[in-house]
Amino acid sequence: MDLDKVIRKVPNFPKPGILFYDITSLFADPEALSYTLKKMEELYRDTEIDGVIAIESRGFLLGAPFALQKKLPLVLARKQGKLPGDIIGKSYSLEYGEETLEIHKSDLTPGKKWLIVDDLIATGGTLEAVASMIETQGAEVAGIFSVIGLPFLKYGEKIGKYEPRTLINYENECVDSK
Numbered sequence: 001m002d003l004d005k006v007i008r009k010v011p012n013f014p015k016p017g018i019l020f021y022d023i024t025s026l027f028a029d030p031e032a033l034s035y036t037l038k039k040m041e042e043l044y045r046d047t048e049i050d051g052v053i054a055i056e057s058r059g060f061l062l063g064a065p066f067a068l069q070k071k072l073p074l075v076l077a078r079k080q081g082k083l084p085g086d087i088i089g090k091s092y093s094l095e096y097g098e099e100t101l102e103i104h105k106s107d108l109t110p111g112k113k114w115l116i117v118d119d120l121i122a123t124g125g126t127l128e129a130v131a132s133m134i135e136t137q138g139a140e141v142a143g144i145f146s147v148i149g150l151p152f153l154k155y156g157e158k159i160g161k162y163e164p165r166t167l168i169n170y171e172n173e174c175v176d177s178k
Contacts, residue, residue, distance in 0.1 A: 047143055
């Protein structure tokens with residue numbers, strides 16, 4: 001399947017000159033979503049994984065069915081202020097600002113290996129923040145999965161040691177904003 005034909009490209013969003021890769025169109029296409037989940041299974045068939053950490057919000061839609069299929073716990077990495085109780089949080093820079101993610105401390109069992117799932121890897125800041133929280137709690141990163149990668153933003157410099165895997169890579173995010 002050619003995922004490029006399924007992924008919606010939105011020019012000049014969220015600001016002029018940026019080409020936004022929107023995977024909500026992938027969720028609207030059952031065949032494309034099924035293909036994506038099958039490819040995730042193939043990529044991680046031989047990887048020891050004790051649980052899945054899905055990043056808000058589109059990561060939830062990929063992480064949940066994968067965790068259910070593999071009979072693994074699913075932990076949510078949520079935006080600041082969305083989780084009650086004892087949490088661990090980490091702030092990070094985005095291409096367009098700053099954000100904080102939080103996870104319940106009790107969900108990150110020390111010694112367990114977690115697969116981090118998100119929709120798109122840009123600079124790697126989001127994934128680096130989640131990996132940091134995992135390691136702070138004495139657990140390990142089993143890998144990082146995303147549908148889309150933007151390697152020209154050099155995410156490998158931040159998260160390369162976790163061997164991020166993507167299904168499709170784009171080499172240029174800019175568009176003519178005129």
